[in-house]
Amino acid sequence: MLRVGRITGAHGLKGALRFRPDNPDSDTLEQVKRVFLKCDGEQREFRLAGMTPLNATTRRITLDGIADINAAEALKGAVVMLADEDVPPAKPREFYYYEAIGCEVFLTDGSRLGAIQEIFSNGAQDIWVVRDGEREVLVPVIEDVVKAIDLPARRVTIEPIPGLLD
Structure with a gap:
């Protein structure tokens, strides 16, 4: 399962939901017909009936079977996921x-920096959180830094910019 966001509450009286995607720029949810919601340790499958943008970070979604505000409010905080397939x-x-999570990160000189543990966006670009034991380096995912990504080999090569490793 791939997490794509979470439900932040009801939208209106007829069961629509406020959905906050983990990546607001992604159109992945627009290409699927079903989603899975995990709430209070329980996972349920729903057919995605509709989606419209509310603002830059939130979407309005409707799910078959959720037809009133009470059913929608009960899903507040639910994690929205997609099946891998x-x-x-x-x-x-x-x-x-x-x-990319778990990929080993190497410098262009061949030395190992660590492994990608987390990824987030700072608004300008994605950032890889690379850890090796107690050491943590925040690597900006930009062309000046990232020189090669080999996902099948689980290996990334970077050229550190001044100050990156300090």
């Missing part, structure tokens, strides 16, 4: 965050 293939020169 429903995830559309990444476009050329793109990848899903989960595919």
Whole structure:
């Protein structure tokens, strides 16, 4: 299962939900017909009936079977996930965050920096949190730094910019 966001509450009286995607720029949810919601340790499958943007960070979604505000409010805080087989293939020169987690990161001189443990966006670019024991380095995912990504080999090569490793 791939986490794609969470439900932040009801939207209106007829069961629509406020959905906050983990990656607001992604169109992945627009390409699927079903989602899974995990709430209070329970996971349920729903058919995605509709989705419209509310603002830059929130979408309004409707799910079959959720028809009133009480049912919608009961799902507040639920994690929204997709089944692996429903995830559309990444476009050329793109990848899903989960595919990079765990990749080993090496410098262009061949020395190992650590492994990608987390990924987040700072608004300007994605950031890899690379850890090796207690050491943590925040690597900006930009062309000046990232020189090669080999997902099948689980290996990334970077050229550190001044100050990156200090």
